Amino acid sequence: VVDISSLYASTGAFTYDPGFTSTASCESDITFINGEEGVLLHRGYPIDQLAEKGSFLEVCYLLLYGELPNKEQMEDFEYRVTHHTMVHEQMNRFFSGFRRDAHPMAIMCGVIGAMSAFYHDSTDISDPRQRMIASLRMIAKMPTIAAMAFKYHIGQPFVYPKNDLSYAGNFLRMCFSVPCEEYEVNPVLARAMDRIFILHADHEQNASTSTVRLAGSSGANPFACIAAGIACLWGPAHGGANEAALNMLAEIGSVDQIPEYIKRAKDKNDPFRLMGFGHRVYKNYDPRAKIMQKTCHEVLAELGIKDDPLLDVAMELEKIALTDDYFVEKKLYPNIDFYSGITLKALGFPTTMFTVLFALARTVGWIAQWKEMIEDPRQKIGRPRQLYTGAPQRDYIPMEKR
Numbered sequence: 001v002v003d004i005s006s007l008y009a010s011t012g013a014f015t016y017d018p019g020f021t022s023t024a025s026c027e028s029d030i031t032f033i034n035g036e037e038g039v040l041l042h043r044g045y046p047i048d049q050l051a052e053k054g055s056f057l058e059v060c061y062l063l064l065y066g067e068l069p070n071k072e073q074m075e076d077f078e079y080r081v082t083h084h085t086m087v088h089e090q091m092n093r094f095f096s097g098f099r100r101d102a103h104p105m106a107i108m109c110g111v112i113g114a115m116s117a118f119y120h121d122s123t124d125i126s127d128p129r130q131r132m133i134a135s136l137r138m139i140a141k142m143p144t145i146a147a148m149a150f151k152y153h154i155g156q157p158f159v160y161p162k163n164d165l166s167y168a169g170n171f172l173r174m175c176f177s178v179p180c181e182e183y184e185v186n187p188v189l190a191r192a193m194d195r196i197f198i199l200h201a202d203h204e205q206n207a208s209t210s211t212v213r214l215a216g217s218s219g220a221n222p223f224a225c226i227a228a229g230i231a232c233l234w235g236p237a238h239g240g241a242n243e244a245a246l247n248m249l250a251e252i253g254s255v256d257q258i259p260e261y262i263k264r265a266k267d268k269n270d271p272f273r274l275m276g277f278g279h280r281v282y283k284n285y286d287p288r289a290k291i292m293q294k295t296c297h298e299v300l301a302e303l304g305i306k307d308d309p310l311l312d313v314a315m316e317l318e319k320i321a322l323t324d325d326y327f328v329e330k331k332l333y334p335n336i337d338f339y340s341g342i343t344l345k346a347l348g349f350p351t352t353m354f355t356v357l358f359a360l361a362r363t364v365g366w367i368a369q370w371k372e373m374i375e376d377p378r379q380k381i382g383r384p385r386q387l388y389t390g391a392p393q394r395d396y397i398p399m400e401k402r
């Protein structure tokens, strides 16, 4: 009979860390976070500098290759991305298989997973060339597929990519242009979209990125791994939080209701939490939240939205929470999701698209992390252990004796 309790003793050091709050699953050169100080660096560069001065494709290059591109490298990279934006025409038929009111994230999980069926000439992960083609394909096609999921969801015809536009401008056009009407990309809104993509590009070993790494550790193809990441991102505690934050602001409704909700958030017997507040790693202001707040103001100003009640509630809520003892003691600060919902809504996206936009932007982070793992010679299949708490070994009992 196996003595279960002695099993762990015989395996040497064994840690139990639910939620992996203090366990590193890998070494990585890509992203650094100091949660106490509120610092986020990609390949050493602060997120605020990248968001203010860089473009999303520049950040993609940085995440993938480790250095900022020079002019020629950037032009070459942009050329290669813009020459992969079309999706195979047969994919249109794949879309038609979904129910007409399908959630766009459900469509994304299916379509991205199916890419390995459409592009099986870039699924051999042992070939560096195929790995790079798969990476470029995914960065390039994600806006097209995300826009197709959106158009399908709202019942409008698909819009093909127009590759002389910027990455974000092209995406906005594929989402918002309609047949028989001219569509001009608004440069301020395209810049805001680009910045939102930069802010979501990577965030080290969060749940979806860890999922991508774990899936990839078995040798699964990159499209399957990214589909796994998308499925994980869909959860409300992760990519779904900006939708929840926007719903909460709408529920609060007006500034005079805020104290009531603050009281509820502090009540241990009430499951209500201030959505868009708190973070597993940041115990300071999320550096991305500050840039998102600024972007939100820029978008509303450009669209001539002067008095947005949601923004009024958000700003007052932030002010009150930041001086409240409960939030100060627990180090609960606004996270990126607090202002992103208002901004995306102003840009014209329904809440069902919020997590899709997050997935679009995070694709480069997932790919960079997946490539880093595959290229690490020490890479092993991810295989967490467990602490077994079930029945001890016992003998099978025939049914008539149970």
Ligand code: ACO
Residues within 6 Å of the ligand: 236, 237, 238, 239, 241, 265, 266, 272, 273, 274, 275, 276, 277, 278, 279, 280, 281, 330, 332, 335, 336, 337
């Ligand atoms: N409102 C009120 N109280 C909160 C909040 C909140 N938003 N967040 C945490 N707390 C309290 C908890 O009740 C807990 O109190 P206790 O110590 O008295 O029990 C304490 O702060 C610590 O909270 P945990 O849930 O243990 O912290 P954890 O690191 O596990 O959770 C999380 C982080 C999930 C983000 C949490 O802060 C939360 O639920 N926030 C709201 C949802 C949200 O905004 N998610 C987006 C995250 S960012 C992203 O995914 C891009």
